[in-house]
Amino acid sequence: MSAQPPSYGxxxxxxxxxxxxxxxxxxxxxxxxxxxxxxxxxxxAVLPTGGGKSLCYQLPAILMPGTSLVISPLIALMRDQxxxxxxxxxxxxxxxxxxxxxxxxxxxxxxxxxQLKLLxxxxxxxxxxxxxxxxxxxxxxxVAVDEAHCVLRWGHEFREAYLGIRPFLDALKPRHVAAFTAxxxxxxxxxxxxxxxxxxxxxxxxxxxxxxxxxxxxxxxxEAARHKKLLQLVRGRSGNAPALIYAATRQATxxxxxxxxxxxxxxxxxxxxxxxxxxSRAQDEFVADELDALVATNAFGMGIDKPDLRLLVHLSLPRxxxxxxxxxxxxxxxxxxxxxxxxxxxxxxRTQSFLIDQQPDPGYxxxxxxxxxxxxxxxxxTHCVWKRVLEYFGDPDVAALDRxxxxxxxxxxxxxxxxxxxxxxxxxxxxxxxxxxQLDGRFGRxxxxxxxxxxxxxxxxxxxxxxxxxxxxxxxxxxxxxxxLLDGGYLEVVGSEYPTxxxxxxxCSALEGAEEIAIAMSSSAHS
Ligand code: ADP
Ligand code: MG
Numbered sequence: 001m002s003a004q005p006p007s008y009g010x011x012x013x014x015x016x017x018x019x020x021x022x023x024x025x026x027x028x029x030x031x032x033x034x035x036x037x038x039x040x041x042x043x044x045a046v047l048p049t050g051g052g053k054s055l056c057y058q059l060p061a062i063l064m065p066g067t068s069l070v071i072s073p074l075i076a077l078m079r080d081q082x083x084x085x086x087x088x089x090x091x092x093x094x095x096x097x098x099x100x101x102x103x104x105x106x107x108x109x110x111x112x113x114x115q116l117k118l119l120x121x122x123x124x125x126x127x128x129x130x131x132x133x134x135x136x137x138x139x140x141x142x143v144a145v146d147e148a149h150c151v152l153r154w155g156h157e158f159r160e161a162y163l164g165i166r167p168f169l170d171a172l173k174p175r176h177v178a179a180f181t182a183x184x185x186x187x188x189x190x191x192x193x194x195x196x197x198x199x200x201x202x203x204x205x206x207x208x209x210x211x212x213x214x215x216x217x218x219x220x221x222x223e224a225a226r227h228k229k230l231l232q233l234v235r236g237r238s239g240n241a242p243a244l245i246y247a248a249t250r251q252a253t254x255x256x257x258x259x260x261x262x263x264x265x266x267x268x269x270x271x272x273x274x275x276x277x278x279x280s281r282a283q284d285e286f287v288a289d290e291l292d293a294l295v296a297t298n299a300f301g302m303g304i305d306k307p308d309l310r311l312l313v314h315l316s317l318p319r320x321x322x323x324x325x326x327x328x329x330x331x332x333x334x335x336x337x338x339x340x341x342x343x344x345x346x347x348x349x350r351t352q353s354f355l356i357d358q359q360p361d362p363g364y365x366x367x368x369x370x371x372x373x374x375x376x377x378x379x380x381x382t383h384c385v386w387k388r389v390l391e392y393f394g395d396p397d398v399a400a401l402d403r404x405x406x407x408x409x410x411x412x413x414x415x416x417x418x419x420x421x422x423x424x425x426x427x428x429x430x431x432x433x434x435x436x437x438q439l440d441g442r443f444g445r446x447x448x449x450x451x452x453x454x455x456x457x458x459x460x461x462x463x464x465x466x467x468x469x470x471x472x473x474x475x476x477x478x479x480x481x482x483x484x485l486l487d488g489g490y491l492e493v494v495g496s497e498y499p500t501x502x503x504x505x506x507x508c509s510a511l512e513g514a515e516e517i518a519i520a521m522s523s524s525a526h527s
Contacts, residue, residue: 008038008063016059020088027052029206033178034060037142042201043178044148044189046393049329051207053180054081057144060176061118062090066139067111069174070120072146073159076303078120085118094120095131112137123150123161126168141175148179151195152188154367156322166197183322186394208325208395209405212332215385216409217342226343227259230313233341234265234293237311242291244309246298246327248316248348253295256315260293270296298323307334313341317348317379320371321392342379349376374499382520383410383487391493402489418488418518428473429481429517433490433507435466441494441502448501449478484519 013034017023026034029047033056036043047053058081061068072078078094085092093107093116110116112134125131149155151162169177177198184192193201220226234243247253253269260267268282268291286294287306294300295315312331318324324342332338349372356368378388386405390398404411421429435448443451450460453475454468461467470478482501485491490507493499509515 012063013038013059016062017055020062020090021055021059023055027207029204030056032202032204032206036202036204037176037178038063040175042176042198044184044193044198044201044203045178045180046184046189046203046205047180047182048208048210049182049326050333051182053146053182056180057142057146057178058085058090058118061142061144064141064176066141067114067116068118068142068144068176069140070118070144070146071123071126071165072120073123073150073157073162074147075122077146078122082118082120090118091116092118092120095125096120096122108134114138123159123164126161126164135172140172143169143172143174143177145177145179145196147181148192148196149181149183149188152184152191153195154361154363155188156183156320156371163195166195169197182326183393185392189394205393205395206397208390208393209386209397209401210329210332211405211407212335212337213328213340214337214407214409214412215328215340215342217344217379217385219379220343220345223345226315226345227256229343230256230315231260231263231265233311233313233339234260234267237339239308239310240289241306241308241310242286242289243293243311243313244286244300244330245293245295245313245315246300246318247295248297248351250297252315253297256295257293260295265292267291267293267295270294270300272297272299298327301327301330304330305333306330308336309333310336310338311341312338313343315343317344317352317372318342318375319352319368320375321378321389322371324375325389325393344379377483377499381410381483381487384408385410418520420516420518425481426517428470428478429485429490429519430511431466431469432478432481432485433503433511435464435469436491436501436507437503437511438464438466441500444500445479445482449475449482452478481519485517488517488519490517 017026029045030052033043033045037060045053045056057068057070075096075098078096082092082094093110095104095107099107111119121131145165150157150159151165152158179192179196179198189203218229220229230245237243245256247256250271250273253271257267257269268285270279270282282294283304285291287304309331312328314327318327328340331340352372353369356365356372359365359368374392378385384401384405385408387398387401390401406412431452432448435452439448447460450457451464451467452470453473454471482491485507486493489504490510491501492504494502506515510517
């Protein structure tokens with residue numbers, strides 16, 4: 001494979017987009033990803049679910065000579081895509097364990113004869129000698145790794161066989177390689193590149209903001225209050241589609257559905273423990289708008305492509321932004337305004353951390369706690385939720401939200417009255433800003449407040465000048481000031497997996513005395 005890579009013109013690329021897919025234009029990020037792939041650069045594309053990742057490898061595969069490989073973790077995903085490609089007249093096939101002998105043989109035949117443009121395989125296939133032998137006979141210019149986060153050992157969907165991709169690529173040396181995922185924080189992206197053996201990939205993260213999804217969150221004082229609020233939301237929803245409600249446990253789905261039924265709402269529940277007859281009936285009724293509400297665990301949702309969900313409720317603290325975003329994304333797929341509400345309690349946090357603590361693997365426990373804490377922090381804040389989401393995934397469009405997203409509770413009805421600080425409060429806030437500046441973004445909130453208190457606890461450095469500068473302040477007050485300074489744009493979160501605090505531009509001018517510090521007084525969202 002030493003020949004010069006062929007080059008592809010803009011006209012040809014757009015021509016194929018129209019001819020094979022029927023689209024006039026690319027979605028956010030797609031053109032960049034495709035350009036990198038075609039130019040022979042390795043690429044990592046982080047686009048949200050439904051963002052159009054498949055096109056990013058299908059189109060280059062059609063343009064290139066030979067047969068491109070797509071590594072995919074799920075038979076159902078492969079089959080759907082193969083069927084859709086064939087309907088568009090593109091020769092594609094998959095090799096998977098659900099095929100009988102004759103089917104498999106027909107695919108292998110077409111593959112070695114070079115008749116396919118795309119071949120989908122599971123990661124396990126990469127070890128099969130028979131498959132490796134066939135590869136000797138075929139030109140494979142491009143390998144696409146779909147759902148690439150499955151390679152992350154502490155990730156939420158680790159798949160051992162994905163670790164075989166790197167040696168496979170090292171041996172095959174395809175000219176073009178790209179990896180696709182909907183969930184990878186900036187920190188995890190470098191881990192992902194390394195584990196797949198990508199040296200200097202172009203990374204594209206785009207399209208996470210969905211302006212039609214109105215995000216709300218509210219801290220509930222009791223389970224009864226949570227149920228009451230849920231009932232209100234279900235009754236007040238717009239449209240004909242049922243409300244989709246996610247609860248953390250099987251028991252919680254049944255409790256909430258029973259409560260709704262008692263109140264005269266036509267509700268069902270869905271979880272992994274239900275009989276499969278019961279589950280498919282619930283699913284059918286849900287899709288046919290025969291329910292007012294379906295309360296489900298996260299076992300529900302894969303493969304449900306209902307475009308008109310107007311209300312989605314989280315009945316607990318989501319475990320991570322990954323889970324949250326994936327579930328949120330099931331609302332308003334038709335682009336119309338939809339309401340997404342998280343009703344959370346402090347007890348949820350304790351339950352989740354207890355469950356994480358039961359996990360045997362310390363590496364997993366640590367990663368899972370970090371994911372949980374990021375979510376928890378965002379919900380305790382009164383500020384833009386979308387900004388937090390985009391920050392978490394490292395989407396550069398976060399900059400465009402500086403003046404508010406107009407799609408979350410904080411930005412749409414800013415009840416917060418800003419108060420200019422003076423006296424003791426001002427002194428505390430200035431001390432926090434000073435400390436953050438001295439530490440240059442290297443420490444998180446918990447340690448910063450301990451430094452200011454002058455704590456002698458392990459891991460609290462005593463070298464910063466501001467060490468012990470607020471000995472009398474309460475830790476909880478200082479933490480709350482940190483949050484408000486974050487919310488007000490004086491501080492910013494830097495780093496994603498290991499969030500630390502950095503000084504934002506506004507914080508700098510406050511320290512220089514060029515700007516007053518005015519922060520929100522409403523503290524209802526704080527625990
Ligand atoms: P992902 O894998 O990122 O979750 P898919 O590749 O399954 O998303 O695409 C989701 C949907 O978006 C599909 O129905 C696809 O046809 C559609 N789509 C992809 N690219 C475009 C485009 N450029 N214009 C319009 N629709 C698109
Ligand atoms: Mg996909």
